Amino acid sequence: MKTLTRAEEQVMQALWKIEKGFLKDIVEAMPNPKPHSNTVATLLKILIEKKFVDTEIYGRMNQYEPLISKDAYSKNSLSTVVKGYFGGSFTKAVSFLVEENKLSVEDLELLLQQLKKK
Numbered sequence: 001m002k003t004l005t006r007a008e009e010q011v012m013q014a015l016w017k018i019e020k021g022f023l024k025d026i027v028e029a030m031p032n033p034k035p036h037s038n039t040v041a042t043l044l045k046i047l048i049e050k051k052f053v054d055t056e057i058y059g060r061m062n063q064y065e066p067l068i069s070k071d072a073y074s075k076n077s078l079s080t081v082v083k084g085y086f087g088g089s090f091t092k093a094v095s096f097l098v099e100e101n102k103l104s105v106e107d108l109e110l111l112l113q114q115l116k117k118k
Helices: 006-018 023-029 037-049 070-086 090-099 105-117
Strands: 053-058 061-066
Touching: 006 023, 006 037, 006 061, 006 070, 023 037, 023 061, 037 053, 070 090
Parallel strands: none
Antiparallel strands: 053 061
16 A cells, blocks of 8 residues: 555545535635645545545546545554564564653553453
8 A cells, every 4th residue: 555645644634524515615624724635636646546536527627536545544654664663573663652651541540451351
């Protein structure tokens, strides 16, 4: 799966949020300060080329829909980060989060409970 720029990810976040929509709907779903609609239209063209978004034409308007789910992209992104920064070790990644005080003992206990359920 190709990686996305920060701007492309913002457009995808908005599209995942609304599930399907026209350009104005996507712009409205984006956080402030909202980008210009021409910028979003250009990013949507790139996302179509990258096979992240599909479009359906209604007269002169395009309706956009994600081809990649947020979960699928999240899994791929997380794996890429762990591979690139932690040598592919999720244990090292979790250890890093603990050392940086990003994960508490309670968080780790919840993770252990989830693992035990599987």
